[in-house]
Amino acid sequence: MSSSDTYETKLDAASLTCLTFIQMNTLTFSFSVICMHDVMEDSRLNSTHWFSQTTEKSIIFSGAAIDGLIGLLPSVPLISYFGFKSVLVFHGIISSLGTFMFPMAVFSGFYISLLCRILQGFGSAIMFTAVGVVPGIWAPKSEANTFMAVLSCAYQLSNIVCMPVSGILCESVLGWRSIYYLFGSLTLMIYILFWFTYSDNPEDNRFISQEELSQITCGKIEKIKEPVPYISATGFLTSLPFVLAAVSKFSAGRLSDKLTFLSEKARFVFFAAISQMGLAGGMAVMAFTTNRLLAQVAFNFAIVCSGMNIMGVIKCAQLRCQQHVHFTLAVISFTGYADQFLAPILVRVICPDNTFQQWSILFYFVSVLVVLCNLGFPSIAKSEAADYTKPRTQKTDKF
Secondary structure (H helix, E strand, C coil): CCHHHCHHHHHHHHHHHHHHHHHHHHHHHHHHHHHCCHHHHCCCCCCCCHHHCHHHHHHHHHHHHHHHHHHHHHHHHHHHHHCHHHHHHHHHHHHHHHHHHHHHHHCCCHHHHHHHHHHHHHHHHHHHHHHHHHHHHHCCHHHHHHHHHHHHCHHHHHHHHHHHHHHHHHHCCCCCHHHHHHHHHHHHHHHHHHHHHCCCCHHHCCCCCHHHHHHHHCCCCCCCCCCCCCCCCCCCCCCCCCCCCHHHHHHHHHHHHHCCCCCHHHHHHHHHHHHHHHHHHHHHHHHHCCCHHHHHHHHHHHHHHHHHHHHCHHHHHHHHHHHHHHHHHHHHHHHHHHHHHHHHHHHHHHCCCCCHHHHHHHHHHHHHHHHHHHCCHHHHCCCCCCHHHCCHHHCCCCC
């Protein structure tokens, strides 16, 4: 049976589509705001409309990130109680409604518009969790890394699709409103379809054959459904200041699946080291060089290296936390959203005059911080399932 014909491969594509659209909804305002001229030209409006205020517009921009933080808090207990499928579809539907209603909200007031933006970002709260959870359930052990890498490409694919489509619709007779109506409607339809094709347990899926089921479950540890051990769970902050490169993610996933002569720990430590040290090195080069070409090369190098982190830290979390991986990834996601708020503050403090010397200090600071935060990873990280993932009668080691 060709891997391209398997149901899990089709489900990987369906999951990627769901995550891509939920991320696209958070990007719509960024790509449509430049062509929303008629908002101020409309005869019903005047100069006091919120769209003319810089502060209000900035808050609308960050509205999606605000709910990313808010949405993370209830996502872990909801997944434990209702299952990942129900929570993901719920997030997708909320995101689609927020997107579809935004054009009408713009003319109804600032707070209603902000509410719609928050609803748009509701879905992004579960994206990172999905990247770790879905492969652990549906991918055969020999293809889990590739499966994970493909899903993580949703962040890049959303930009690749959203940008040109938004541009075309903005310049068409349909106008900027059609962007929200199109994405909102498609998101709703995609998640309804996903509801009927995905299941949290492959054994419960009527579309999968017995042969495929055997391939998926072969070699996997049975996951025991128990409450999330919040107190014993630990996490660490991994900084990803640049957009991860889709190509490097996919390549890292394929390579990791092929390096079977190395242990699981050796593989994820290798990719984590390449990712974070490459990122730190690239930023260090940008800190001291005044050559634009060299700075661009260093910047691209940092992006490519950072893309490999999906096979490092995230893979470690998946192996270690097993059925509780959604909690760990929620914590990592929380730090990512926190970074989005702290980064502009850090830039304003260190680079108030936007000079080369000030930016050099910032790059050096981040480079050193990345190195220090990752020094202990090779010795601390483990590939074996943690004690809290096992049945109570089988627990032998303590955290």
